[in-house]
Amino acid sequence: MNLKEQIISYSQRIGWILPSINLLFLILIIGFLQISSFQLRERIILYLVSITLLYLINYISFILFLTKKVLPSEEVRGKMMKRFRKGDDRMQSYLFPLAIDDDHYEIYGRTITYNPIGGDFYNFLTDPQENYWIGIGDSVGHGYLAGLFSMMIFQRMSILVQKISEPFEIIEKINRDLETRMEGFPAINPSLYATFLLIKADKEGNIRHSGLHPSFVLYKNQTNENQIVETDGKFISTTMNAGLKSIQGQNEFQMKSGDIIFCFTDGLYEQKNRGNLYFGESLFRFLEEVPKNNLKKIADGLFAEILIHTGGRIQDDMTILMIRKK
Structure with a gap:
């Protein structure tokens, strides 16, 4: 199974749960930073950190899925x-x-x-x-x-x-x-x-x-x-x-x-x-x-x-x- 097929299979298996969590996380971060007193530079850094953290969570989730793709x-x-x-x-x-x-x-x-x-x-x-x-x-x-x-x-x-x-x-x-x-x-x-x-x-x-x-x-x-x-x-x-x-x-x-x-x-x-x-x-x-x-x-x-x-x-x-x- 190639990478494209693995990603499609991953999306089918997780359904709407993980995308919903991702969206909720982004909404909360954006809302928090919009009302915060941080300077523009600090906000940009926090945005990048949040996006990186979200990427790592999704990447780890995908890797864990691949290790269990074929059950023993x-x-x-x-x-x-x-x-x-x-x-x-x-x-x-x-x-x-x-x-x-x-x-x-x-x-x-x-x-x-x-x-x-x-x-x-x-x-x-x-x-x-x-x-x-x-x-x-x-x-x-x-x-x-x-x-x-x-x-x-x-x-x-x-x-x-x-x-x-x-x-x-x-x-x-x-x-x-x-x-x-x-x-x-x-x-x-x-x-x-x-x-x-x-x-x-x-x-x-x-x-x-x-x-x-x-x-x-x-x-x-x-x-x-x-x-x-x-x-x-x-x-x-x-x-x-x-x-x-x-x-x-x-x-x-x-x-x-x-x-x-x-x-x-x-x-x-x-x-x-x-x-x-x-x-x-x-x-x-x-x-x-x-x-x-x-x-x-x-x-x-x-x-x-x-x-x-x-x-x-x-x-x-x-x-x-x-x-x-x-």
């Missing part, structure tokens, strides 16, 4: 483990699927939750025809209610992929089941909804996907390029799809050997630093630059980058799900 690996791991102990490790260990690594695909997911029970979820499994089904979603809100809503979708997906062949039909069926459930249990909050992306992949790399969810990234191994793929379809909701009734929203493409799909929830790029700036485009720069040979290391490295950006705190659940074609 042990500190990063400590911050990550602190997040895991808040509940992520339990959901990951007991509920979410184990990684797949067979002759056709490598599939790996990782999540960190804001609360012990989060609204993010992912699932992947195979059907009787040996197709691969991969889903990732994000229920609105935090805590146990969002988690229960997510687990309902998780459970319905696991059952329906064994009987229905099209991703958009499964999403339609989940929504119909949700309507039926709400008729039987009126206490269910009707404003609950989830973004959801459902992907079906056969052994040859033919991909079909449906659902409204943040766009995902397709890494093309032959050209070493990343492509952003838009999603289309419906939410998991009884109220959010009013203008989407006639939309099936299913798209398809083909993966070749070495290609990777990167899916994520909005919590990844919406994490803010102390300067109130999002991780945002840093996510896509990370995916462009990171070595693509190990999916687990990609997830670990990405979460470490985000924790450095935020200073070890997060404001939302965040999940990454990766699919590599063998």
Whole structure:
């Protein structure tokens, strides 16, 4: 990272606090000297001393920032483990699927939750025809209610992929089941909804996907390029799809050997630093630059980058799900 990038990063991390202190200091010094009885020469000397002192304070602050720019690996791991102990490790260990690594695909997911029970979820499994089904979603809100809503979708997906062949039909069926459930249990909050992306992949790399969810990234191994793929379809909701009734929203493409799909929830790029700036485009720069040979290391490295950006705190659940074609 060059000096210009370091200064920009420094400005983003400190936000408005230090500039406000600088401005207040200058206002106080100017006000004091204006009403003081010092001679002009003495005022000039005091102005120069004050400016020099202010410069030294800012310089020292910048140097201290540079020495902590990259957190020691042990500190990063400590911050990550602190997040895991808040509940992520339990959901990951007991509920979410184990990684797949067979002759056709490598599939790996990782999540960190804001609360012990989060609204993010992912699932992947195979059907009787040996197709691969991969889903990732994000229920609105935090805590146990969002988690229960997510687990309902998780459970319905696991059952329906064994009987229905099209991703958009499964999403339609989940929504119909949700309507039926709400008729039987009126206490269910009707404003609950989830973004959801459902992907079906056969052994040859033919991909079909449906659902409204943040766009995902397709890494093309032959050209070493990343492509952003838009999603289309419906939410998991009884109220959010009013203008989407006639939309099936299913798209398809083909993966070749070495290609990777990167899916994520909005919590990844919406994490803010102390300067109130999002991780945002840093996510896509990370995916462009990171070595693509190990999916687990990609997830670990990405979460470490985000924790450095935020200073070890997060404001939302965040999940990454990766699919590599063998």
